[in-house]
Amino acid sequence: MTIKEKIVDLKSQLPASVTLVAVSKFKSIENILEAYEAGQRDFGENYVQELVEKAEALPKDIRWHFIGHLQSNKVKYIAPFVHLIHSVDSLKLLKEINKQGENNSRKISCLLQIHIAQEDTKSGMTPQEFLEVISSKELIALPHVDVIGLMGMSTFTEDLNLVKSEFKDLATIFQEGQKTQPSLTELSMGMSGDFQTAITEGSTMVRIGSTIFGSR
Numbered sequence: 434m435t436i437k438e439k440i441v442d443l444k445s446q447l448p449a450s451v452t453l454v455a456v457s458k459f460k461s462i463e464n465i466l467e468a469y470e471a472g473q474r475d476f477g478e479n480y481v482q483e484l485v486e487k488a489e490a491l492p493k494d495i496r497w498h499f500i501g502h503l504q505s506n507k508v509k510y511i512a513p514f515v516h517l518i519h520s521v522d523s524l525k526l527l528k529e530i531n532k533q534g535e536n537n538s539r540k541i542s543c544l545l546q547i548h549i550a551q552e553d554t555k556s557g558m559t560p561q562e563f564l565e566v567i568s569s570k571e572l573i574a575l576p577h578v579d580v581i582g583l584m585g586m587s588t589f590t591e592d593l594n595l596v597k598s599e600f601k602d603l604a605t606i607f608q609e610g611q612k613t614q615p616s617l618t619e620l621s622m623g624m625s626g627d628f629q630t631a632i633t634e635g636s637t638m639v640r641i642g643s644t645i646f647g648s649r
């Protein structure tokens with residue numbers, strides 16, 4: 434299948450309420466344009482410099498999602514245009530995003546990344562830290578960030594039962610968060626290998642790369 438056909442096929446599998454974020458890291462401008470021509474507008478990138486270069490070269494109505502590990506000193510490069518940062522893992526980073534949002538006279542939407550997978554390589558807050566941050570006074574003092582939900586990844590494993598139970602846990606933490614913060618609307622979970630399971634467990638945003646663009 435071509436990239437266009439992959440997009441059409443994936444969209445037919447997703448409920449209308451689920452946002453498809455096409456993860457385009459390491460993929461060319463031409464590949465991204467092909468997805469764009471199929472109507473795709475949400476794209477996800479992992480690296481600041483790559484994102485900035487692509488955003489300059491591509492149509493301005495693309496909604497760019499930052500999904501990789503973000504260093505505080507690089508927030509300023511994406512702050513003028515980023516649509517949603519999925520990978521906020523500390524209050525310190527949130528404060529820097531607020532500062533850069535202020536510098537650009539905008540409010541930057543963010544998800545807090547939660548770590549539940551059984552791998553130390555994945556970053557993120559503990560569920561406890563997440564609940565503390567969303568109910569903290571410090572968050573109220575950051576008018577240029579809008580925390581709208583959480584992002585999580587499952588363990589990289591063939592064990593679908595483990596993946597399912599991790600997505601269930603993320604959904605539970607999300608619902609827990611909504612009790613203190615009803616404005617939380619987005620639960621970003623699910624990638625090429627596990628998006629169907631993630632949707633069954635309540636995902637509102639899937640981040641899909643290799644299924645669309647081929648392996649990296």
Ligand SMILES: *Cc1c(COP(=O)(O)O)cnc(C)c1O
Nearest residue numbers: 456500624625626640641642643
């Ligand atoms: C690369 C990446 C994806 C996409 O992974 P695929 O398995 O290629 O669909 C999703 N989320 C994050 C955080 C990633 O880094």
